[in-house]
Amino acid sequence: MNLIQEPLAFELSSPGLVGCALPASDVPAAELPAGLARESLALPELDELTVVRHFTRLSQKNYSIDTNFYPLGSCTMKYNPKANEAAASAAGWRGAHPLAGDALTQGSLELICRLQASLAEIGGFAAVSLQPAAGAHGEFSGVLMIRDYLRAKGQTQRTTILIPDSAHGTNPASCTMAGFVTKTIPSGRDGNIDLKALAEALDDTVAGIMITNPNTVGLFERHITKIARMVHEAGGLVYGDGANMNALTGVFKPGKSGIDVMHFNLHKTFSTPHGGGGPGAGMVGAVKELAPYLPGPIAVRKGGKYALAMPEKSIGKVKAFYGNFGVLVRAYAYLRMEGADGLRRIAENSVLNANYLRARLEKAYPLKYKKGCMHEFVAMGDIAPGIHTLDIAKRLIDYGFHPPTIYFPLIVPEALMIEPTETEGKRQLDAFADALLAIAEEARTKPELLHAAPSTTPVGRLDEVAAARCPVLCYRG
Amino acid sequence: MPFIPNSDADRRAMLDVIGKESVEALFADIPASRRFPELKLPAGLSEYEVLKEVEAMAAKNLDAGKAAWFLGAGAYNHFIPALVPAIASRGEFLTAYTPYQPEVSQGTLQAIFEYQSMAAELLGVAVVNASHYDVATALAEGILMAWKLDEDRRRILLPADMHPEYKDVVRTYFSSFEVEIVEYEGAPETAPLDGRAACLVAGYPTFSGEVRALEAAAAAAHAAGALLIVQADPIMCALLKSPGAQGADIVVAEGQSLGNPMNFGGPYLGMMGATEKLMRKMPGRIVGEAKDHDGRRGFVLTLTAREQHIRREKAVSNICSNQGLSMLQSCIYMAAMGSGGMRAVARLCHDKAHYTAARIAEIPGYKVKTGSFFKEFLVETPVPAAAIYDRLAKKRIVPGLPLSRIDAARPDELLVCVTEVNTKAEIDALARALKEVSL
Numbered sequence: 001m002n003l004i005q006e007p008l009a010f011e012l013s014s015p016g017l018v019g020c021a022l023p024a025s026d027v028p029a030a031e032l033p034a035g036l037a038r039e040s041l042a043l044p045e046l047d048e049l050t051v052v053r054h055f056t057r058l059s060q061k062n063y064s065i066d067t068n069f070y071p072l073g074s075c076t077m078k079y080n081p082k083a084n085e086a087a088a089s090a091a092g093w094r095g096a097h098p099l100a101g102d103a104l105t106q107g108s109l110e111l112i113c114r115l116q117a118s119l120a121e122i123g124g125f126a127a128v129s130l131q132p133a134a135g136a137h138g139e140f141s142g143v144l145m146i147r148d149y150l151r152a153k154g155q156t157q158r159t160t161i162l163i164p165d166s167a168h169g170t171n172p173a174s175c176t177m178a179g180f181v182t183k184t185i186p187s188g189r190d191g192n193i194d195l196k197a198l199a200e201a202l203d204d205t206v207a208g209i210m211i212t213n214p215n216t217v218g219l220f221e222r223h224i225t226k227i228a229r230m231v232h233e234a235g236g237l238v239y240g241d242g243a244n245m246n247a248l249t250g251v252f253k254p255g256k257s258g259i260d261v262m263h264f265n266l267h268k269t270f271s272t273p274h275g276g277g278g279p280g281a282g283m284v285g286a287v288k289e290l291a292p293y294l295p296g297p298i299a300v301r302k303g304g305k306y307a308l309a310m311p312e313k314s315i316g317k318v319k320a321f322y323g324n325f326g327v328l329v330r331a332y333a334y335l336r337m338e339g340a341d342g343l344r345r346i347a348e349n350s351v352l353n354a355n356y357l358r359a360r361l362e363k364a365y366p367l368k369y370k371k372g373c374m375h376e377f378v379a380m381g382d383i384a385p386g387i388h389t390l391d392i393a394k395r396l397i398d399y400g401f402h403p404p405t406i407y408f409p410l411i412v413p414e415a416l417m418i419e420p421t422e423t424e425g426k427r428q429l430d431a432f433a434d435a436l437l438a439i440a441e442e443a444r445t446k447p448e449l450l451h452a453a454p455s456t457t458p459v460g461r462l463d464e465v466a467a468a469r470c471p472v473l474c475y476r477g
Numbered sequence: 478m479p480f481i482p483n484s485d486a487d488r489r490a491m492l493d494v495i496g497k498e499s500v501e502a503l504f505a506d507i508p509a510s511r512r513f514p515e516l517k518l519p520a521g522l523s524e525y526e527v528l529k530e531v532e533a534m535a536a537k538n539l540d541a542g543k544a545a546w547f548l549g550a551g552a553y554n555h556f557i558p559a560l561v562p563a564i565a566s567r568g569e570f571l572t573a574y575t576p577y578q579p580e581v582s583q584g585t586l587q588a589i590f591e592y593q594s595m596a597a598e599l600l601g602v603a604v605v606n607a608s609h610y611d612v613a614t615a616l617a618e619g620i621l622m623a624w625k626l627d628e629d630r631r632r633i634l635l636p637a638d639m640h641p642e643y644k645d646v647v648r649t650y651f652s653s654f655e656v657e658i659v660e661y662e663g664a665p666e667t668a669p670l671d672g673r674a675a676c677l678v679a680g681y682p683t684f685s686g687e688v689r690a691l692e693a694a695a696a697a698a699h700a701a702g703a704l705l706i707v708q709a710d711p712i713m714c715a716l717l718k719s720p721g722a723q724g725a726d727i728v729v730a731e732g733q734s735l736g737n738p739m740n741f742g743g744p745y746l747g748m749m750g751a752t753e754k755l756m757r758k759m760p761g762r763i764v765g766e767a768k769d770h771d772g773r774r775g776f777v778l779t780l781t782a783r784e785q786h787i788r789r790e791k792a793v794s795n796i797c798s799n800q801g802l803s804m805l806q807s808c809i810y811m812a813a814m815g816s817g818g819m820r821a822v823a824r825l826c827h828d829k830a831h832y833t834a835a836r837i838a839e840i841p842g843y844k845v846k847t848g849s850f851f852k853e854f855l856v857e858t859p860v861p862a863a864a865i866y867d868r869l870a871k872k873r874i875v876p877g878l879p880l881s882r883i884d885a886a887r888p889d890e891l892l893v894c895v896t897e898v899n900t901k902a903e904i905d906a907l908a909r910a911l912k913e914v915s916l
Contacts, residue, residue: 001581005773009591009812019813020558022821026901029824030831033688033849036717042598045815052560055809058588059569063581066568079480080572083524089562092535095542098552098742099878104870107537108741121517133610133743136785136797147653170797172790177621179653182790220506252507253514271480276585277575277607277762277801279744295649316649320551320613320642321742333531339521342478344513348500349481349488355503356491372495372503397581402574408786425482426491457580459775464579467767467779471756473604475594 002060003458009044009054010475017045042477061458062276063402069428071357073376073405073417074168074216076246076268078350080330084271087333088326098321102307108325109306112299115332116283122343123242123262124253125285129294129311130323135243137318138263138282139174139210144315145261145286145293146208146237147178152313155235158207162236164193166217166409171210171241180207187411191217191369193227202234212241213254214374216409216417218354220247228258237261237290245269246421247351247375250344261286269346270331281327297322349422350375353429357420360433364440368412376419378412384443387450389414392439394461397454399435478521541739544873545903547833549853549894550684551612551640551731552739555712555822556898557806558813561736565805575798579767579777585801586776589764592808599714599811599819600728601721602750606761607799612731613643615747616678616708617650618760618794619727622751623676623704624656625793626758630675630703631656634668638683641883643708665694670701676727681709681720685846685892686853688717695724711735711748713851715816716823727751736810737803746800746807757783760794825897826852829904833895836908842915846890853894855880859915862891869910876907 046054063070070077096108116128132138143161150158161180163171165187172182183201188194192215209231213221221227228238240254240262246269248254254262266272267280274280286294295318297308308322338346351374358367358377365379381389393403393416405417420429442449454460483491488500497503504512522530546554565571569584576582576589589607596605609615620633633651635644637660648658656675661668665679677698682688691707698705706727707720712734714720720728732746733739751759757780765779785792814822830852834845842859858865862879869876877893895904 018815018818020818025828027828027832030828038718041715041816043595043816044812051813055564058584059567061583062569062573062585064569065572072574075574087531090532090535091540092538094738094740095540096538096741097548097739099550104539107534110534134798136795169785169789170795173785173792173795176790177795222506250516252511257511273571274574275802276570276573278798279800280798317645318649320611324744325741326744333527336522336527340516340518342521351503352500355495359495403578423480426487454580458583459773460769462579462767462769462775462777464777467765467777471779472766474597
């Protein structure tokens with residue numbers, strides 16, 4: 001990790017420098033629109049090598065999957081194969097224009113069509129749209145589909161969506177954007193949805209339920225088919241949040257088990273890079289009854305040619321053009337490399353790895369839910385007087401590991417949510433477990449090491465409260 | 478499989494520690510009748526085989542680099558310096574997550590802060606967020622922000638002359654709410670503004686390329702108590718007065734032009750900026766400066782009390798990502814170009830577009846319909862534009878967007894876009910081909 005403070009690009013600027021030479025003009029100069037000429041533009045002025053060094057040095061201030069174990073729960077930080085990047089960099093993709101017309105973009109349409117079919121098969125869906133640009137965008141699309149389906153049935157009184165208390169914050173936020181109100185369903189003592197509370201909540205104002213399965217404490221909703229039946233009998237629909245699909249590829253098809261609409265995060269399960277925050281891709285799949293409502297257009301094959309088509313009762317467009325296409329190419333390449341067998345191996349090894357870490361750590365880090373887990377598990381970090389999960393997380397950095405997800409899900413106090421993924425081996429998992437066990441020992445004997453952590457990074461713990469109180473959001477010269 | 482490091486012996490040893498007989502036993506919670514279904518997918522292929530297959534598919538597209546390219550309409554064929562993808566594809570940027578642990582994410586965080594700073598300067602606003610999925614969703618969320626300031630103002634004024642896909646996305650985002658979306662023709666200051674309006678949206682330029690000063694629109698919107706939202710071309714902002722400087726309250730822009738390939742429509746980045754007053758109402762991630770206990774400067778995600786992971790159903794938006802890598806490409810692009818390079822690119826686009834328009838206007842039967850423009854303008858054609866497109870495409874000249882593709886009632890209009898990559902020779906060839914096709 002690069003520990004030397006790197007100035008801002010603005011602070012490296014020298015007047016007159018340009019980092020890229022441009023062709024000289026071969027046409028006459030034309031007059032700018034009257035009164036609109038801009039007088040000054042205060043961007044950095046840098047030579048090319050300064051730009052390269054600046055951003056290379058910045059990159060060296062990140063932990064990343066390529067450099068460090070990164071066991072962020074519910075984020076599926078698996079290895080992103082380099083072949084994905086090679087596949088996505090073909091000139092035929094990069095230089096394809098979204099409005100060039102079907103005849104000039106058959107390659108892109110073919111890839112979309114094939115990927116739609118593969119993902120539908122994995123999820124057990126009748127149809128898939130690749131339009132949504134992220135998981136939350138898929139949720140928004142799926143909830144709009146539920147809305148329109150119910151509207152078409154005249155069920156406009158169904159204005160509530162049920163959300164388990166372990167759900168990601170995007171679930172309720174997406175419902176609000178789709179005009180629904182939300183009602184929280186508590187988890188039972190076993191970490192699964194409380195069936196009694198669910199039964200009590202089901203009435204004719206309920207549009208549906210959003211279920212993350214496995215849920216965010218890493219447990220499979222054992223009663224998923226019963227829950228779906230209860231909701232369907234009450235006239236509602238079931239939305240599946242596929243954030244944790246990495247535990248289920250080749251293991252369980254949600255679309256065949258009562259889930260009506262669902263998104264997958266291609267940047268999680270299908271190995272496309274997270275890129276420091278995006279771009280992702282949040283495909284949405286649906287069973288037969290809901291498929292006509294998918295966001296469009298989707299790709300179809302007609303008479304040996306590929307074309308775009310709007311699903312019959314589509315909720316409309318959720319984004320310009322056709323989703324985050326470059327991300328789709330990466331997911332396609334990954335799926336072709338894995339194939340049917342590989343997909344099942346992914347789920348098996350991700351679940352095995354999580355259970356192994358859980359078994360190695362459970363004595364030192366208590367678990368709220370003692371059952372065996374799926375691809376992730378949630379431990380608790382208040383293991384010694386005055387020690388909090390935040391201290392454990394920051395100390396892990398000094399051992400060279402990215403911390404797990406912390407303080408989520410909200411139903412587990414001092415949560416440490418650990419997802420190793422299938423692309424880590426026993427040796428790496430042992431090193432991580434050894435570090436966490438050493439930290440547990442330090443928590444009792446040398447707590448000051450935890451409180452002062454991290455000490456091996458370019459900056460120490462930053463004052464986030466002060467940063468939010470008097471925000472500095474731009475370089476001010 | 479090269480992506481699974483555990484050997485069979487490792488798996489056996491791990492199962493012993495777990496206390497299970499088999500890997501299958503770990504899946505006992507899944508209903509037996511639904512466990513391990515058959516997947517009707519082909520077996521996995523080697524990396525070499527997959528790359529061959531994918532490259533063969535890509536080759537079925539027409540790569541803009543192999544044609545004289547005059548099609549824009551929301552996706553622009555600009556030059557991308559080699560250093561942009563070379564640096565943005567470094568594993569440390571590519572394979573990092575959202576910077577929730579700031580001490581080990583200063584690279585991503587500082588890059589976002591620099592992007593916010595450069596974009597704010599370019600668009601002329603006080604605050605820029607870390608980006609949306611694309612400009613269409615940024616616009617929709619910008620309008621949502623304006624409406625939520627006072628939900629009793631239920632009218633949204635959109636220009637009729639706006640990208641049809643952007644209008645479609647706005648309609649989808651508002652399909653759950655009782656608001657009235659009114660399309661206006663002509664100059665934005667002539668739109669029907671009154672106390673019912675939440676916001677006036679203006680294109681800078683419009684879909685057909687018209688560039689209009691925004692000060693009168695800002696004054697009219699503000700007099701009615703509404704916000705002015707501007708959808709801008711970021712390259713144009715390097716050369717012409719920024720929307721913020723002319724009074725816009727919210728500015729959105731498609732950042733694809735800044736260092737991102739056209740890529741069949743994505744991933745791009747929706748740039749969004751606003752005045753300081755609107756800072757705490759903005760959706761999206763925002764990075765701010767912070768200090769550690771030793772007074773060292775660092776950067777953190779900030780103002781998170783707006784966001785879904787804290788506020789859940791009361792959050793200002795459900796957005797939970799940004800277009801990180803696309804934003805990073807734009808950040809590196811702006812740093813490499815700098816003030817001089819950005820202005821030079823903009824100047825080349827402008828001058829070449831005007832040369833092209835002049836050449837086309839000379840051809841009998843063709844008429845340039847856009848009055849004041851930057852890099853894109855509308856042409857009336859003597860024969861159907863779709864037929865021109867098909868005939869010229871065979872010669873590897875892609876002349877623009879036939880508007881009949883989006884509105885069957887407009888068969889004789891072609892939206893032509895010219896950027897710094899179009900040479901005079903290409904432009905002259907376009908003019909010759911347009912002339913031939915009309916004879």
